[in-house]
Amino acid sequence: MPLADLSLVTSSLRTLMDLNMRRLMGGVPPGAISISTLPPEKVGAAQNTLNLHLYHIAEDRYYKNMPGPGNDARNIARAPMALALFYILTAHHEQNPDIDALTQQRLMGLALKTMHDYPIVGDRLMIDAGAGAGPQAVLHPALQGDDNPLQIILRPLTPEDTLAFWSTDDQQTARLSAYYEVRVVMLTPEAPERFPGIVLSIGEYVRALGAATLTGSRSTVHFTIPAAIGGGAQAVTVEPARVQLNPGSAPPNDSVTLLGSKLTSGVAQSLVLRAAAWSRLTPPVNRVELDPAMNPGWALSLAADRIDFRAQPNLAFIDGGVPRIVDVLPGIYAASVRTVIGDRVFAGERMTSGVESNQIAFAIGPRIAGHGPPDPVTRRIRIDIVAAFDLSLPALGVELVVQGDAYVRLAAFTGNPAIDDGAFVVDPAGLLLQPLFNPLVPGFHAVRLIVNGAEAQPFWIEI
Known part of the structure; x- marks a missing residue:
């Protein structure tokens, strides 16, 4: 599922490094190492610190210009924008000049091993860092359950390429660093406003011979x-x-x-x-x-x-x-x-x-049982389904299209027509919609009810 907050990705990577590095260090308690996300030059005189900074973003070429759902004129705006995020990883430890460089190299080695050992961060990734905390989820809770795996790739930059990153200050020596690409991150698209017609028949023509x-x-x-x-x-x-x-x-x-x-x-x-x-x-x-x-x-x-x-x-x-x-x-x-x-x-x-x-x-799909009359005050119309399941279950994604217009699902009506018109609210037995059309004028209006990608039978609201 697409996301809008890129910081959730950075937080997940920081959790990955914190949990696994503490595990590799023998189960040291939280706080033994610090994971920051500042620009490297602003970390300052830190101790036992790794810094993971997002410094560049690019659009993923594979997903670029893929068509979105629906048949809106601006169809590309309905498809999520696929991004590749570029991070620089640096180690920081300034305490004793005789051993600072060795400590930084040790921290960097543990961080590189972590990124190598966990190239995919998904819902099921749990790491026990020790210290009695038990296994903990790596992926940020806001990304859980929405099919948001993160792929971590170490970029093969040459030593000369890395010098360019640090060349802004002639007095500064290039810091020990590694560069990572994290993909594919999908930005939240705009919701489609109109949907095409129904496809009734497709064919499959590849088959194995001699077997069922x-x-x-x-x-x-x-x-x-x-x-x-x-x-x-x-x-x-x-x-x-x-x-x-x-x-x-x-x-x-x-x-x-x-x-x-x-x-x-x-x-x-x-x-x-x-x-x-x-x-x-x-x-x-x-x-x-x-x-x-x-x-x-x-x-x-x-x-x-x-x-x-x-x-x-x-x-x-x-x-x-x-x-x-x-x-x-x-x-x-x-x-x-x-x-x-x-x-x-x-x-x-x-x-x-x-x-x-x-x-x-x-x-x-669901089966629509019927609809009620428009409410004389709110003008809202109720649509009931056959009582075979609970339509309000969190696992069910419910979409409603009336006369070609995609309605917006709300947790509850607000009383503000600017928000409520063209919206619907779901309950276990059906849904209540506030129509964009005038429900007091006789007519009929085509309804498409789609739950988790499966559609109900053709249905019309008849006034």
Whole structure:
């Protein structure tokens, strides 16, 4: 996730050096070494100090000019600006002229080892510095959980290049230093104001021969068009599949069909599901093999050329011999088929060998149940979802687009129309929006509700 405060990156690097260097020094207490971020010439007569100073910023060439989401005229402004940050690392110790240089070299060696040993700083990096504090997170709390890993690269500057950094003062000797590049840091972009239409079908044409292969996913989206343009129930087949959490619905709104070939080959087969959100659970879940006996509501059916199932709000499985249940929240999921091709007993133990097919994506979104009338005073309109999950969960990113306009999510309405118009507030059962259109004038307005990248069925607010 993009950020706006570059100091969070510097703070994370300072934490990395402090924790690991104290660990390398035998668990010395906090404060035994100092990590500053001043320009090197302003550090002064410090002792046992390392200084990490951000002296230059450049735009990352790989991500430059990448298009952003939506279809606004200034689309580039909707994409995060990718930056590479350049730091100079110096050691400072002025106490005894006979040993100052040796102390600086020792500090620099520990710092270089730290940067070398931890080239990637991510959410899961924990370091125990000793002194009884236990493992501590390196990445700043404001960067945690938002996919903000930092890559640390030692820049290969020549001795002559480094002299240029210190050449402003003819009386100053070049200080022992190292130069680092930290990337990629994404600056927060502007939010998109308009979104393009819906893509209903894409294709995948690369496949492995001779094994179970998935070629696509398909579902049927059921919705009702406004009465003003004819009304009536509609059913549209879409590829890849995009279903809504709506247990027991008839016709089914949660039915997914996976298409492929050789799906029933081998000794046994199982459907494997993956979701990025599951990897962030404690303990993390990388994959789940769907057991029909433990999940009868999923109505799993396998045939040689297709797999059918109905997405349910939760999924039970065995994790390390212990039953476990994970929530199936809105988002993008991946499905594959695991085929057991060998099953035998060797040395008293059962040995199975299997292969897994390619993965196919499908989306599970919310189901809009309906909307209420405009409030006569505030003019706000409530939209309810089918009660299959809590829409206000922190793990869910909720987006609302009405008549092509992207609405802004607020924690609560402020009472100021300049802020509240075109905004919405989420609660467990749905959301409340303050429309940009006049809700007292008869008409119909297209609504797109997107949760973690998965969209609800087509829906209209009818006044």
